[in-house]
Amino acid sequence: MSLTGSFHVSPSTGVPTPTHIAVLDDEPDITLLLSGYLGTHGFRTTQLHSGRALMELMANDPPQLVLLDLGLPGEDGFAIARQLREHWRCGLVIVTGRGDAVDKVVGLEIGADDYVTKPFDLRELVARVKAVLRRLQAEPAQGPAAVATSTTTGVPTPAEDAVDRDLLHFEGWSLDIAARRLNDPNGGEVMLTTGEFDLLLTFAQHPGRVLSRDFLLERTRGRESSPFDRTIDVQVGRLRRKLGTDPNDSRWIKSIRGAGYLFVPRVTTSRGQP
Structure with a gap:
């Protein structure tokens, strides 16, 4: 799979499709806001409100990136992040109101690609999401790794092939x-x-x-x-x-x-x- 901006190339079809982002937060207003704004930038989003719903999504329609709130009622956001890192390869951006330095260090230790505290600027968040996706260009969302492919044909270009x-x-x-x-x-x-x-x-x-x-x-x-x-x-x-x-x-x-x-x-x- 090759990622570029708000699209990725399917390894099976070679056709660019919208990059899938899971938005997990216990507040529906926030998931609606984030999903709507990401949608204007060409992303496909799924709104979620529990860790269990996220695990079901990962099993059936895995996203290329997850926006994860740590403050889920009755759930340990760090445990969810750890489970993602143990079983799936995807981008992970923690978006939370917990701005304590210790929480940030723990999140990065677990393996989050970025840590954003609320309140945040939507434009900055999208810029951070795109930065993570650029770093994921040659990495699949889950399963065996695949060679990065051209974003137009799905076939490695000579330069890409030589480097990769x-x-x-x-x-x-x-x-x-x-x-x-x-x-x-x-x-x-x-x-x-x-x-x-x-x-x-x-x-x-x-x-x-x-x-x-x-x-x-x-x-x-x-x-x-x-x-x-x-x-x-x-x-x-x-x-x-x-x-x-x-x-x-x-x-x-x-x-x-x-x-x-x-x-x-x-x-x-x-x-x-x-």
Whole structure:
């Protein structure tokens, strides 16, 4: 599946169809408002008011992205987010009135692609949604990964095909760009969220260079950081943990005081199967 703006290309038909977004909030007025505004931008939406309804949708008509409110009566929004991350590959934007820094860190730790607090500007929310969808361009909503395809024909273009078949190798690990998959030295797959994959890919494409937080945030989330934004720091800690090191271990991802981060391993490139 290839995503671009408010449309995605079906892997089975190669036909562009409206990108499907699930809007989950306990307040019908909010789901109606969001669905209506997203609809004016060409998105197909489904309004939901419970975690159970979302799970049923994921099983029958999985969306490419979920807008999730944490404050659902009688339900744990973080548990819903965790369940999404464990079983489906889709964009996840938390939209909530819980603006506490701890809640934001927890949401990002679980694997949310973005965290938006209420009240919010509708135009900004749509811009954030589109930024997440751009990062999902080569990633399917669920199931096995697929090669990114042309948004007009559904067939890989020569340039896309050449880039997407690259495999990046470091310290026995391999990063498959086409499948958006990380394999450990034993060949086992290590599951990464969209943000984690994009961050690791950015590091692997710029080994031995100090990358600022602003640069990393722009490459992985399409926006600049604010003075107290810890998004990149949180994701670096998660990446270190998934690479088998302590979250504070800078052996592979080195913290450069006042400058950013540096990816230490030597990276080599090979070509995957067409």
